[in-house]
Amino acid sequence: RVESGLAPGPIGIPLLGNAWRLPAERSWIYLHSLCEQYGPIVGLRVFGNNMLVLDKLEDVQELLVKRSQNYSSRKPMVYAGKYRSSNERIVMLPYGPMLKKQRAAMHQMLNPKVVGAYDDLLEDAAMKLLSAIVADPSKPYISLKRFTSETLFTLIYGTQFGENNEDLRTILHIIETMIQDMHPFGHVVDMLPILDRLPDVLAPWRVEARRKNISDFQFYSRLLRDVKQKMDANTHVECFAARLWDSAKYIGIDERTMAYVAGSAFEGGTDNTAGVVLWFLVLALHFPAAVKKAQAELNEVLGSDGRTPPSFAHIGQLPNCVALVKEVFRWMPTAPLSFPHFSMKDDVYKGIKISAGTNVIPNIWAIHHDEELYPEPFEFKPERFLASTEDVRTDSLNEGHYAFGFGRRICPGQYFASKSAWIAIVRLAWAFNIDSPLGVNGNPILPDLGACRAGLTAEPKPFDVILTPRSAGHVQAIVQGS
Numbered sequence: 001r002v003e004s005g006l007a008p009g010p011i012g013i014p015l016l017g018n019a020w021r022l023p024a025e026r027s028w029i030y031l032h033s034l035c036e037q038y039g040p041i042v043g044l045r046v047f048g049n050n051m052l053v054l055d056k057l058e059d060v061q062e063l064l065v066k067r068s069q070n071y072s073s074r075k076p077m078v079y080a081g082k083y084r085s086s087n088e089r090i091v092m093l094p095y096g097p098m099l100k101k102q103r104a105a106m107h108q109m110l111n112p113k114v115v116g117a118y119d120d121l122l123e124d125a126a127m128k129l130l131s132a133i134v135a136d137p138s139k140p141y142i143s144l145k146r147f148t149s150e151t152l153f154t155l156i157y158g159t160q161f162g163e164n165n166e167d168l169r170t171i172l173h174i175i176e177t178m179i180q181d182m183h184p185f186g187h188v189v190d191m192l193p194i195l196d197r198l199p200d201v202l203a204p205w206r207v208e209a210r211r212k213n214i215s216d217f218q219f220y221s222r223l224l225r226d227v228k229q230k231m232d233a234n235t236h237v238e239c240f241a242a243r244l245w246d247s248a249k250y251i252g253i254d255e256r257t258m259a260y261v262a263g264s265a266f267e268g269g270t271d272n273t274a275g276v277v278l279w280f281l282v283l284a285l286h287f288p289a290a291v292k293k294a295q296a297e298l299n300e301v302l303g304s305d306g307r308t309p310p311s312f313a314h315i316g317q318l319p320n321c322v323a324l325v326k327e328v329f330r331w332m333p334t335a336p337l338s339f340p341h342f343s344m345k346d347d348v349y350k351g352i353k354i355s356a357g358t359n360v361i362p363n364i365w366a367i368h369h370d371e372e373l374y375p376e377p378f379e380f381k382p383e384r385f386l387a388s389t390e391d392v393r394t395d396s397l398n399e400g401h402y403a404f405g406f407g408r409r410i411c412p413g414q415y416f417a418s419k420s421a422w423i424a425i426v427r428l429a430w431a432f433n434i435d436s437p438l439g440v441n442g443n444p445i446l447p448d449l450g451a452c453r454a455g456l457t458a459e460p461k462p463f464d465v466i467l468t469p470r471s472a473g474h475v476q477a478i479v480q481g482s
């Protein structure tokens, strides 16, 4: 294949290509193994689609960043994009004017300067997280999921979930089904787009996707209008949706697009952020020394009596706590294969022909485990980030790793996300001793570091962890502060 100018890679079988080889779990490890076999740029055919896997940072930087004009689109998805999202959900938008408008709207709401205004919101939510764990230490998973969804919900709509949690349930259901619908092999029509020519009677999937489109839109639209009603009644609402209402005309988006922009922010952020904090707990069990170091720093700066919880105002004095969170982002990026970028024109790179319509996949996990960039990559060593945190700022949480993707599609929520993860992780380390349960032989039962749920994102499989408050003073501060 090298001679033909195509990227080297395994030969596929007719129709399926290499689809049958791709494992449902931890596909990033499999794709990295192909790169070890064939070279850092691997080409694959999957159900008639061209895929290009990039294992090295320099190739990702060249294609997705320097040549981003050509590599910033997304593959058209029939079920999830055309019908379920009426071509309006940002994550699946092709490169063009609608994408630029939606990203401009997101940037206005989520750029590093604006994100500083949400510090109180994040600190309050993190305190509620600690308090929920103190009240019921057996369910940290549920408390964490609630922390990420509620902070995002409050950020976006300026309100909390109601008593009956109806909105929480609806929104989590939308996310879960969207993830399934966006999977490249989730619907036959996305593998055989010709099926889209069938009339509705022969295409029940289309009717179903349109039905979901209507109910998603009605839900997001109601939330958006609730905010407008409060604004019209002169109630002070400081949130993402209120800013959207204020700037919609200037950005050039209508109410329908606004509903999707706000909803997409929620969809994009919830699972990824919870995943980072869950990975922190898994890593804390395997590498307790790193957590002890952060706890020692917290004691030194804030005292060991538990009276003062860490907050964003302390970040400059907590370089070890910043390095700790960056190392979690590096060790297990929760979107290990990012989201495929789609090329718009034919291109040639390092002698390899890349045709228009190729799905380009940056293997973030492989880059984060490249020992030339990160020596001893399988060790959890926050100190590798210490040198760069001499001048510790909250933005530095996003530097030195690639967990948020690349180029013109880089995660628009990255600054809010890294601050959410930081405050949750550092407050967990401040509040609790983090231990594994003991087995019959008295040895700790450690979670499997490689156990991830199936899918394109990486969330650890359920694991047991014991969180014990570090002192009565900590408990008092948590109860009083929440």
Ligand code: HEM
Pocket: 090, 091, 092, 093, 103, 110, 264, 265, 266, 268, 269, 270, 272, 273, 276, 333, 334, 335, 338, 339, 340, 341, 403, 404, 405, 406, 407, 408, 409, 410, 411, 412, 413, 414, 416, 417, 418, 421
């Ligand atoms: C730790 C948490 C998060 C991680 C690791 C993460 C990671 C990512 C990655 C890797 C991408 C794909 C980038 C690319 O295509 O190159 C992405 C896209 C996106 N993220 Fe995040 N994200 C997180 C949190 C958030 C939050 C909090 C929000 C919103 C408030 C958000 C909104 C989005 C949106 C809307 C997109 C699609 C952008 C586009 O297609 O142009 N994410 N994210």
